[in-house]
Amino acid sequence: MRIEKTALDAQNRCVYSLYKEKGCIGHAVTCADCFEALEIAPEWQSRGYGSYLLREVLRQNGGFDRTAPSEFTAPLPDAGNTAAQALAAKFGFVPRGGLLVRRRVPDLTAVELTHRFLRSTLAPGGLYLDATCGNGHDTLFLCSVAGENGRVIGLDIQPQAAANTNALLAANGMAAIGRAECCDHRELLRFAPPGSVDCVMFNFGWLPGAAHDVHSTADSTLPALQAGLDALKPGGVLAAVLYSGKVIGNAEKKAAAEFFRSLPLADYTVLICEFANWADTAPLPCFVIKREK
Template sequence: MQIKQEKGHYTLYKENEAIGMAVVDGATILRLEIVPEWRGRGYGSYLVKELLRRGGGLDPKQTTRFTAPLPRDEAGRALARRFDFLPEGGRLVRRRVPDLSAVQLCHEFLEAHLTPGGLFLDATCGNGNDTLFLCSLAGQNGRVLGMDIQPQAVDRTNRRLKEAGYDKIGRAVLYDHARLGELVQPGKVDCVLFNFGWLPGAEHDIHSTADGSVPALRAALDALRPGGVLAAVLYSGKVIGDAEKQAALAFFRTLPLTKYTVLVCEFANWADTAPLPCFVIKK
């Protein structure tokens, strides 16, 4: 099958025969039809799915809103329900709001609790996403230090910092996060961010483990100033098991309430292996 597009007009072909069409204006499907003799074979679903895909409606990280006219028959209504279009105000509306990810939750928490101008550490810089976020949070008067044990992660992060114009604020170094206390003075850091697991896009046999992660968490707490925040996303699964996750949680439970506030933010209706965001606020 093939779909040809011309100025909002989509034609669905099976081999050389046009069997369906749609007219779209932005995120509004104005018209959609399948030739009668080709109906009931899934071609309507194929066409709708492709329209949504091209408009970002299948992207789990994107907020979208599509509209369409009310269908005239039960087949049309069934097709609408299949793709989560619901009647609203005399038309069909399909809304998609992205799930809140563990990393996004960490970012939002840090934005709400920290102010620009401090010293921020990305203890697992990976591809540089968290390092760039911390640079935006630190501002021109702040400083960000990223670290990783994999050279490609450090190189990639520094390249992204330069491309984004953050190389005057942040930099990444080749370093074991278990020894982060050697790079900063105790009690001087505003935030330490961990995103454990493996480097996205790399081999999964290289990943963080409890042997290094727990000492790193301990060193991070020593580095934090009063009011500073440690944020960590813990992972588990078939490849890495759950030893690191359980060891980190056990460590968090030992922290005295007189010195720390500890939050473990479980996604209650997700799988047990879902990423687990945790926060420690130093008093």
């Protein structure tokens, strides 16, 4: 089987044609994220081809992406069309406002929780530091929060990470807002004087896609966290995702958590967010808000 996609017009209407043994046995017509029609030839119905076609169209348009929200709509099927109703229900479409609607939100990972917290807390503008920029996804996120009047600096000790981050920012039109530098995160005050930063973000561990033998450790992490706190302005937020496991052990995660718990209440509000029904090695999102005097 194969599916061919054909653009119909400038309004993003497309037809997806399902072929089997050189013949077209069904098609779906979409307009952006709206299904206008989905049909399977009568002689090929009740064999799973409708499910296959719908699944592939959703997949090609981000409907199964665990990292991004999605929403698709479709017309309500006729009351007597039980097969269409069952197909819609199978893929999570529910009746709402005279249409079928399928909504998905990103899985609540430690990083997604961190992003949601920061987006709800930070305001556009100001200075933001991604102290462990990796491949640049957190830096890109901070650029979206900072906006055109803000500034974001990503740091990483590995040159490839800084290069990957700068390439990602350029590809997403954010090079005017953010940039990455090759630098040990313990030296972040080189790029921001004390009391000048709205947010410092850490996502510890190793560079995704690289060898696991290069990763952060407690020896470098604790000085970097202190530098991050020094960089914050009153009301600023430090966010850190801590990791443990077979490769990196538990020392860094334990030391950082103890460091956060030792911070004086007069100066900081500290949140350590535990996923209570996950494994002990689950990532640990932490937030420190510098209190205003």
